[in-house]
Amino acid sequence: MSAQEGNGMQPDRVKAWQEKQTRINLGLLLYLSLTGLAITFIPFGSFTQYNVLAHTVVGLAAIAPLLIYLWQHWKAYLSQPLTHMSWTGYIGVALFLVLLISGLVLTWQSLFGTRITYGWSQVHLWLTFGLLAALLPHYLVPFFRTVRLSSPAREQLRAAQRGALWTGLAWCAGLTVPILAAMLAYSGIRYDNQLPPDYRMIYGKDRPFAPSLAVTASGGAYDERSFSGSESCGTSGCHEQIVKEWLPSAHRYSSMDVAFQAVQKVMAQQNGPESTRYCGGCHDPISLFSGAKSLLAEDLSNEPGVQEGVSCLVCHSVKQTDVKGNANYTISQPRRYLFEEARSKTALVVRDFLIRAYPKFHVASLSKRLFKTPEYCAACHKQFIDKEVNRVGWVQLQNQYDNWRMSRWNHPGDPRHTIECRECHMPLVESRDPAAGDDADYNRGPNDGRHRSHRFLAANQFIPRFLKLEGAEQHVQLTEKWLRGQIDIPEIQDKWTIGPAVSVELIAPYSVRAGDDLHVQIILTSRKVGHDFPTGPLDIIQSWVDLSVTDANGTEIFRSGALDQGNMIQPGSFLFKAEAVDRYGNLIDRHNLWEMVGVRYRRSLFPGFADTAEFSFPCSATVARASEGNKKEQQFKVPGKVTGPLQVHARLLYRKIDQFLLNFLFGADKGYTAPVTVMSEDQTLVQVTS
Secondary structure: OOHHHHHHHHHHHHHHHHOHHHHHHHHHHHHHHHHHHHHHHOOOOHHHHHHHHHHHHHHHHHHHHHHHHHHHHHHHHOOOOOOHHHHHHHHHHHHHHHHHHHHHHHHHHHHHOOOOOHHHHHHHHHHHHHHHHHHHHHHHHHHHHHHHOOHHHHHHHHHHHHHHHHHHHHHHHHHHHHHHHHHHHOOOOOOOOOOOOOOOOOOOOOOOOOOOOOEEOOOOOOOHHHOOOOOHHHHOOOOHHHHHHHOOOHHHHOOOOHHHHHHHHHHHHHHOHHHHHHHHHHHOHHHHHOOOOOOOOOOHHHOOOOOOOOOHHHHHHEEEEOOOOOOOEEEOOOOOOOOOOOOOHHHHHHHHHHHHHOHHHHHHHHOOHHHHOHHHHHOOOEEEEOHHHHOOOOEEEEEHHHHHHOOOOOOOOOOOOOOOHHHHHOOEEEOOOOOOOOOOOOOOOOOOOEEEOOOOOOOOOOHHHHOOOOOHHHHHHHHHHHHHOOOOOHHHOOOOOOOOOEEEEEEOOOEEEOOOEEEEEEEEEEOOOOOOEOOOOOOOOEEEEEEEEEOOOOOEEEEEOOEOOOOOEOOOOOEEEEEEEEOOOOEOOOOOHHHEEEEEEEEOEOOOOEEEEEEEEEOOOEEEEOOOOOOOOEEEEOOOOOOOOEEEEEEEEEEOOOHHHHHHHHOHHHOOOOOOEEEEEEEEEEEEEO
């Protein structure tokens, strides 16, 4: 091209670079590209989150001017010969249109959905790089071509190009100012991670939460607000199902449990309030880490975190566990999204939008492979007392983890034959939750449409109903079905047997001669339980055999395991329990574990094992009531003659809290009693011959 020809084309090109519309659109494209890259590569923080908001708002506002500009630009060059410049322009337009569609889809999902689609987010990300790859040569090649123009023309065009570039950068700077101003006005909640001034560290300054083994990643206190707000996970429209499951669960009420609070009061009075930190790592971690467990409080219901117990963020912020037990875990302080603790509707909309539009940090910080291991559960579901608590020495308490580890359910390295904690207590349920799907399990996929239930079904039929928690009735019904082994879990159906969790098999002779002794055996087999049955604090949990024998007239000729009018179990009944003792040999019957030094009697079923309850009594007008372990034989008269056949009925019963403890904690006049569940039963007829 000659200098004259170049000068002849110069005015149009200079005018194009000088047009206000060109400079505005260049600035918008540059700003959207830079904020998109910032969201991708700059670590999580208030700046990145405000960039998400600004990127969305500016992107929506830029749609009309950019589309108008591209339409006019395309029409102006439609009649020109195809060159590499044209091709990069056409490719850029095509990529921009798809990028625009993906952005609109992601914005819609963030505002009105529960999660953004991973595929659309990847399309939006990679098309950004594609668009930059197409537009950079489209803009830069004309810039470098000016070297072919005459000197005055070159300088004029370069000045126009530089002006456009500086205008674009000025637009970027101007649009960044609101972000900086917003950060100065509000950059997230400021936590007060300080222990109270009167906080006593009687176990050592380097162990602020002892005798609990729980520690924080910082070594110091965490503001109670760090781990609270669990219900917001459901009110946002995202994890509604999971929160609904969690509300009546033992994890939720672990701190507000009335029996726990009553026992904790007694412990504080006898051993000092600092000793109750022993319980805090598992029962009320929010209170523990905020330093609240230091005063002798009359009303424990006002302690921090009582209404949430083991909250969503407590569980999901644990970064390391140890199978030693006693809450031996390390917890980190979660970083929260902007407006996460807001109350106004507008702020909540912004909060939910940020979490959905920018889920990378939310997922990475709260979802860990550690959650899927039994070792994670072991931190709390294994307990011991040591010298710091009982002033004597180490004593093993409940230990679900090692029970499971040594049982037939554990086949290390073979997941297809192993049943782990979460597979039983967090079975898969049909889900519309954003957390549905998981490709980290051997038998699951990312789109299986299921999530793990957060009910954590186990054996407490008392507290949810007593506290009148949300969904308590359904939870109690499910708990009773769980105890009876009536809840099917398809994912592990081929690994265990069908039927009750603990079966009852009644063995009795076909007939007995009047006046002879009738011998009855009841075989109790742990079939589905992954640890000892019963498990937990066996000084308060009760599971026992109720055996009744009636004749053809309905007259009861033998009974063992009946409840009296005060809901006390009949003395001498066959009972699964542990009888803990203090240093003086006194029975630990008030859950005063801080005084425990050993056990004088313990009976439970190891997974897959069986035990036998044996009964023998004369089939005559004078009947002796006897059972295993009963030293005193009780006799009573049966009116009339025993007539056959005899109906023999055996039941395995279960209740979470024994009546003596409830009477001690609350007074017998309150009438509190734990519900009794029939776990399994069997019956038979025995003919009576002369």
